[in-house]
Amino acid sequence: MKKLNVVQSFYLFPNGSEPITQPLGFLSPEFHWMSWCLSCLQIIKLYHSVTLYTNELGNEVLIKQLKLPYSKVVITQNNYPAKLWAMNKIHTYSLQQEPFLHVDGDVFLWKELGGQTQSAGLIAQNVEVNDGFYQTILKEYQTREIVLPEPVAEISNANKVIRSCNAGVLGGSDLAFFKEYTQLATTFVAQYQEKLNEVTHKDVNIVFEQLFFYRLAEQRNKAIKYVLEDEISDMTYPGIINFLDIPHKTKFIHMLGTYKKSEEACKMLAKRLRTDYPDHYYFLLNVLKKQGLKMYYPSYNENPDIPSIQDQVNSYDWNKIYQEQHEQYHLYDQAFGNSSEFLETNFVTNNLVYPETTDALPANCMVPCSLEMKFKKREIDELDSLIMELLKEVKPIATLLEDLKNYFEPEDYTQEKEALLELLMLKLRKGCEDNMFLIVDRTDLAIA
Template identity: 35%
Template sequence: MKIIQSFWSGNQKKIDTEYGWCKSQYHWMGWILSVNQLVKYYDKVELYTDDFGYEILINKLQLPYTKVHVVLNDLNEYPAELWALAKIKVYSMQEEPFIHVDGDVFVWSEFSNNLKKAALVAQNKEKTTNYYHFMWTSIAPFLSYIPVEIEDFGKNASHLSANMGITGGTDISFYKQYAKKAFEFVEKNKQIWTDINLFNFNIFFEQVLFYKMAEINSLPIAYLFSEIWEDNLYTGFGDFHHVPHQKTYLHLLGDFKRNLSVCKAMEGYIMKFYPKDYSQLMKLYLLKEAVIGKEHTLNDKVVAELSEEFELEVQKNKFSESHFLLKRDLNNVGLNREYKKFLEEENDFKVVRLPGFNIVEKDEIKTLEIEEYNSDLRIFELDQVDEILMEVLLVPISYFDLIDEMNLYLEDENDQDSVQEMAAVIKGKIEIYITLKIIGIYSFN
C-alpha cells in the first residue's frame, strides 16, 4: 500500500511560520521524524506539496520521500487557515489504495493488515462534546450552505466524528465524492470566510463530514485504535518516553504540538536518531553572523561520542560544561525505558542529580528552573516530597537506598501500607525527574 503525506504552505514563504506549533523549528522537525519513521516500514512514501514545501523539505532538508508531487500551488487562492483542503485535495488525486499520514504523526511499526485492506481508514472514532458544539454554534449561523449529511450536527452536543491523523483505504471513489462535497461546502460559503473562525471550520468539512458521509452510505471505517476519545480529551499521544516499547504511534494533535516539553522530547529523539537531518535544519536557522556550533555538525559518530562522554560523567558525578545540555538531552532519550527495565528486573541502580537547574523560592513556593537546549527555561513547581528529594539527591545514591532514606520521614517506618505508598511515590517521582532531565541513572552491578 502506498503511504502519502501532504504539505501546503498556505502561500506563506517564511521558514519561521509556526503552523500551529509552539515554535517553527518543531514543525519542520515533525516532518523529519514522520517521514524517516515511515520509510523504515514502507517502500513507497510520497509527498504532495507546493513550491515552498518542495524548497524546504526536499531541496534544503533532502527528506527521503520516494516520490514528490508539486501540485498544491493552485490552493493559494484559499486562506491559509483552511489547511485541511490540501489533505482533501490529495485524497481525491489517488487512483490506488493509500494511507495518508499527517506530518505530526510518527510510527514505530507497520499498520495492520486489517487497515491495509479496509475500504475506509481513520485513526480513531471521536465523540464530540460541547467543545466542538460551541465551535459549530459560532459558525453555523453564518453558513449559507450546509451539506445534508451534517445538517443535524448542531441539534445536540454529542455526535461522533473521525480523527484523521491517518486516513485512506481501498474505496477510492468514496474519497473522490467526499473531496467534491468538502470543497463544495467551503466554496459555497466563500462570502462568509471573513466572518467565521476558519481554523475551526476545518473540523467540520474534514472530520465530521467524512464520518457522516460514511455513516449515511453504510460504509464501515476501520480504526487504528478501538478506543473512542472525546474531542478535547486526548491523552498519551505525545509520550515519546514510551516509544517504541509501550507505544508505536504518536500524533501531536492540538495542544501536544504547543507543549514545549513534548516538542523538546521530539527534538531529543531526532538529534539522537536522525542527527544529520537535525543539523541540516539547524543550519537553515543560522544567522549570517552566527557561529557554527556542535548542533550544526551532528552525525551518528558525534552523537555516539557525546553520549559516551556523558555516561562517564554521570558515573563519576563530574560534569563538563562543554555541550552539557546537548549531551544531557541525548542521554535522556530512552532513559525512561532503561528505568522501567531496572524496576521490572528488580535491579538496583544509581541515581545522580544533574546540574543545569536552579531551585527558586518566591512567595513560599519553590520551583525548579531547568535549562533547556536552544529554548526557554522549563518551570516545575516542587511539593514537599520533591523538596526532600532534592536534598537527599545532592549525593548520588542507589535507588533502594533512596527508598530506605525516604522511609525515615514516615511517622511509622513499620507501617507497611505507608512504606508501600512511599515506594510508589518515589517510583513516580523518579520517572518525572527523568522526563524533566534533572537526574541520570546507571547500573552499578
C-alpha cells in the same frame, strides 16, 4: 499482507517572507520543521516508503532545503487559499489509486497499524463526540448561509448528537467511497469558497474534511476502523502527546491544536528528534541558522544571548551540559522502558542543582536547562528533597528503597513498599526529565 501506501501532503503559501521562516501554528518555525522531520522519518522506519504530495514551495523546503528522504514526491497545483488548507489533503485523497494511509505532518507513529486496521475499507484516527464544539462552527455556517449537503444537513439539528472523526490519519481500501467523499467536499467548497473564507472560527475545515467523511460513511453503512479506540469528547485531547513513554508505551502522538504552541511539547519534540535522528536535527538547525532565523532556544542560535539568574551561571560550559543532557535522554529511554530495567538503574542527584534560598513552601530548586542555556525553577516537595539528599552518592533503586525505609514505621513500610516503589519511579522519571537527577551508565560504573 501488502502494506498500505503511506502518503503525506504539505502545501506552503507565499506570505512575503522566506517560506522556511513560517511557524505555521507552532511556537517557532524550527519546531514546525522538526515535526515534519520526525513524522516522515518514523513512517519510513516503519513502512520503508512514503509519498509526499506538495506544491513548489513545499517541495523547496521539505525536499531541496531540509532533504527529507521521501520515496516519491508528487508536485501538484495549489487551488485553494491557506485558510482552506484541508482541501489540499482532500485533493490528495482523491488522487489515490491503491489502498492508502494519509498521515498528517504533526502525527508520529512508533508502531505499524494492526492487520485488521491496515486491511479496513475506511481508517481514521478516532471518534470525536462533542456537540458544543461542532455546533459552534455549524451555527456560523448557518449565519453565513452556507448550506450543508446531504448527508450532513440534518446534523445541524440542535437535538442531534454530533459524532465525527479525527483525520490525523485517514485512509483505507474503499477507493470508491473516497471518490464520492472527495467529490462531495470539493463541490461544496467550490460552491461556498467565498463565504467559507469569511468564517471566523479557526476550525472551519473540520466540517468538510472530518464531518463529511464520518456522516457519508454512516449513511452508506460503511464501518470505519480507528487507530485509537477511545472516543474523544474533550477536544483538547489530554494525553495525546505523551513523549515521556516513547517508545515502550506510547505508539502514537498527534501534536494537534494548542500543543503546537506548548513550550513543554515543543521541547519534548526537539529532544526526541535529537535522540533518534541527530543528523537530521543538527542539519535542520544549521539550515535555519544560515537563513538568519532567530530561534526559540538560545542554544540553537549562532551567538546566543545567555540569560542568567546569578552571575555564576555564566561560568558554566553550556555546550558540555547540552551534550550530557543529550546522552541522558538515551539512558532515560532504557531506564524507564520496563520495570526490570528500572530496578537495575543507578541514579545520582545532579551536582549542578542547587536549592533556592527561601522559607516559602513548597520549596524550589534551580535546575540547568541546556536548551534555554539557563537555570530554571523546579518545585519540589519533601519526598523530592529527601531523594535528592539520599542520592548525593550513586545508588541503585534497591539501595535507595532501603535508605527510605529509615523514614517509615516498619509496618507501614512493609505494607506500602510496592506503592512507594511506584511513587519513586514517578519521582525519578520526572526528576530525570527535569535534569534534577542523572542516570549513571553501567559501563561508567564498571570502568570506575
